[in-house]
Amino acid sequence: MKNNNQHSLDFGDITSKLDKINVNKGLLITFEGGEGVGKSTQATLLYHQLEKYGIDCIKTQEPGGSVLGNNIRKWVKSSGSISALSETLLFEAARSQIMTEIISPALRQNKVVIVDRFIDSTISYQGFGHGLDVEIINQLNKIASKNVIPNLTILLDIEPEIALSRVSNQTDLFTEEDDNKRVDSENQRKFEQKPLEFHKKVREGYLSLSKNEKRWFLINAEQKSDVIAKLILDRTKELLLKNGVEKTRLED
């Protein structure tokens, strides 16, 4: 398998810090960006690094993360034609479930919750990408997310051409029957097969959202994985320090 992931962080022995500490209140960190920008790579790196520090944290992803969410993910990916509104409502249903089952309980237990895609994906994809009214999506997002807004949203930004070539480079994920279609564990891909124009709109959507609120951290995702991981870790440390974690706990 071709693997461009060049991270070199040493995660050490995570079992040595079994006495997990809690931050003063739960913190929600979300990863956003188009297909193949490195969200899952970076979410995983951050999760392991926080575990190494002994921070009580979980990592999950949308629209999976719950049984319902995983089923919805499969349905959406396998449905040939689906309206933007239907797609949105299904994703919001998955969101509502993951909030109830996983995210809200973890936040109540003062955990750091890392989520690979959240409310901003729906605004960028179904709103900016498909042209659905962003105000309607905002309302649905509020309902499904129980008004929870991320404390930090990491936007990995890169030209779609580059990001899509990264995922299409994953030759082990090509089907034998059709080598134009990358498959994932559910055997279907959906959004990455859309025209480049769609991905450009999604990117512009994300960039405009990132200008609106302080919670956004915009990163040039063309950089090497380890460089990006360091930027994300530094920003996360700032957030943790502000929320009562002692500096000595965050030393390598």
Ligand SMILES: Nc1ncnc2c1ncn2[C@@H]1O[C@H](COP(=O)(O)OP(=O)(O)OP(=O)(O)O)[C@@H](O)[C@H]1O
């Ligand atoms: N900074 C980077 N430079 C080069 N390649 C990278 C970088 N980060 C991740 N990759 C590679 O790009 C591919 C996509 O990465 P990843 O799966 O993390 O992206 P993603 O944003 O989660 O994608 P998707 O939208 O499909 O879930 C993987 O092969 C990964 O190893």
Ligand SMILES: [Mg+2]
């Ligand atoms: Mg991913």
